[in-house]
Amino acid sequence: QKEVEQNSGPLSVPEGAIASLNCTYSDRVSQSFFWYRQYSGKSPELIMSIYSNGDKEDGRFTAQLNKASQYVSLLIRDSQPSDSATYLCAVAAWGGYNKLIFGAGTRLAVHP
Amino acid sequence: GAVVSQHPSWVICKSGTSVKIECRSLDFQATTMFWYRQFPKQSLMLMATSNEGSKATYEQGVEKDKFLINHASLTLSTLTVTSAHPEDSSFYICSARGGRGEDEQYFGPGTRLTVT
Numbered sequence: 001q002k003e004v005e006q007n008s009g010p011l012s013v014p015e016g017a018i019a020s021l022n023c024t025y026s027d028r029v030s031q032s033f034f035w036y037r038q039y040s041g042k043s044p045e046l047i048m049s050i051y052s053n054g055d056k057e058d059g060r061f062t063a064q065l066n067k068a069s070q071y072v073s074l075l076i077r078d079s080q081p082s083d084s085a086t087y088l089c090a091v092a093a094w095g096g097y098n099k100l101i102f103g104a105g106t107r108l109a110v111h112p
Numbered sequence: 113g114a115v116v117s118q119h120p121s122w123v124i125c126k127s128g129t130s131v132k133i134e135c136r137s138l139d140f141q142a143t144t145m146f147w148y149r150q151f152p153k154q155s156l157m158l159m160a161t162s163n164e165g166s167k168a169t170y171e172q173g174v175e176k177d178k179f180l181i182n183h184a185s186l187t188l189s190t191l192t193v194t195s196a197h198p199e200d201s202s203f204y205i206c207s208a209r210g211g212r213g214e215d216e217q218y219f220g221p222g223t224r225l226t227v228t
Contacts, residue, residue, distance in 0.1 A: 043219040100215075103155075
């Protein structure tokens with residue numbers, strides 16, 4: 001069974017710090033990786049996608065992908081209380097209309 | 113761009129009745145739409161995948177006769193919960209694929225269903 005693993009948290013960081021969220025996946029042929037943010041009671045919002053090994057930066061967010069280690073991470077710089085949410089790692093399954101396999105999510109709490 | 117809407121945002125219905133939820137891609141054509149369900153403090157659970165003009169593919173354990181999915185156009189998919197029961201009360205979320213990126217899915221705001 002294809003799996004995506006995340007630490008459930010909560011990950012607590014002070015305001016202004018770097019939050020580091022990690023994710024591992026089991027399917028070696030996966031090609032597409034995503035990070036979604038979900039606030040309590042709301043639907044997920046896509047914040048980053050990454051397809052190639054290395055880093056991809058977008059504002060305060062950096063996604064990192066290492067396919068050899070089957071590892072993808074999300075760094076949030078200058079964390080703000082508004083970043084407090086659950087972060088879902090998702091991996092596109094190969095074939096089958098590329099449905100996404102979601103991790104259970106990591107809850108991030110940024111405290112002032 | 114890549115906006116997905118859902119209607120209604122919340123609905124209360126009586127046990128035994130049916131409820132239809134609409135999912136629309138507003139600014140792109142969605143080749144594939146997905147339906148998820150999420151119970152409080154739990155992860156997303158994929159219910160089914162639908163492609164325009166073809167039958168939906170349901171995940172294991174999801175009753176296709178209870179959760180009817182119709183993907184009539186490239187911008188509209190509907191989920192009908194038939195003969196709803198209190199245990200069907202949940203947060204139903206659709207997503208659509210086929211926007212700017214190949215595999216990126218964009219989620220609608222969700223529909224909160226309460227069955228009394």
